Amino acid sequence: MASKHEDDPNEPVNEQAVANKYAAMRSELNQIYSKITELEMEASEHSLVINAIEPLDPSRRCYRMIGGVLVERTIKEVLPAVHRNKEGLEEVIARLNEALEKKKKDIAELETKYKIRMRKNDGEMKDDGIEKGGSSQGVLVGPASGSE
Template sequence: MASTSESDSREPVNEQAVATIYASLKSELNQIHSKITELEMEASEHSLVINAIQPLDPSRRCYRMIGGVLVERTVREVLPAVQRNKEGIEEVITRLNEALEKKKKELANFEAKYKIRIRKPDGAAKDENARKEGSSSQGVLVGPAS
């Protein structure tokens, strides 16, 4: 994410440099996207915990994992902490989504500036045609006769 200013300040010298910067931008975009996905799963888990313990008696015993240690608490103590954690995770997701949009715009501008177009390799087009043909007909594979 810090390389945004680096890529803007220096102009690539040749096609190899353009390709390297482009790959770096794509990599950063993928990293942000995977982190968002990971945090969304974590927020979902927090929601499950909140929904499970919310209807319980506040004085009921509850166990919480803190830094790899299982700690005994009450629902009254754990519920607000889990809710605060979930809110914090959602805030981080919001900021990462903003960063993702900025990175997408940066990538689109880079593609437009250097006229980058992604094309499928020749083998990919042949594989798609083979799949289309193969899906309509069914065949039987027979091994050598013994």
């Protein structure tokens, strides 16, 4: 007896597998959101440091934490490193935003393909998929980590 999912071994085989895959994808999406938020906060802190030390005398002494060790440097030495770190953070944030958009697209495709609808807490249904008729069935999934 041949399986109807022979062409794609990663294809879920039943409603529970679809629900698990959907929940995992939603969890990954939430992780990306939280990482972006964390890095944006760090970039903001770098901006505050840059704005605070830029107008000061470049030969003035300042301290920088490197690998858990506080080292004494001058502003002239520290300012370029803080700028580089901020630029690196911004690049990572941009890549994470691209990954976020791709993950959103993948989730939307999964919702459409399996007619996934989210269950609201009060028992009402929010339809995210396209219903084609009364006889079509979809997968019902509860909210992922209460963020909906």
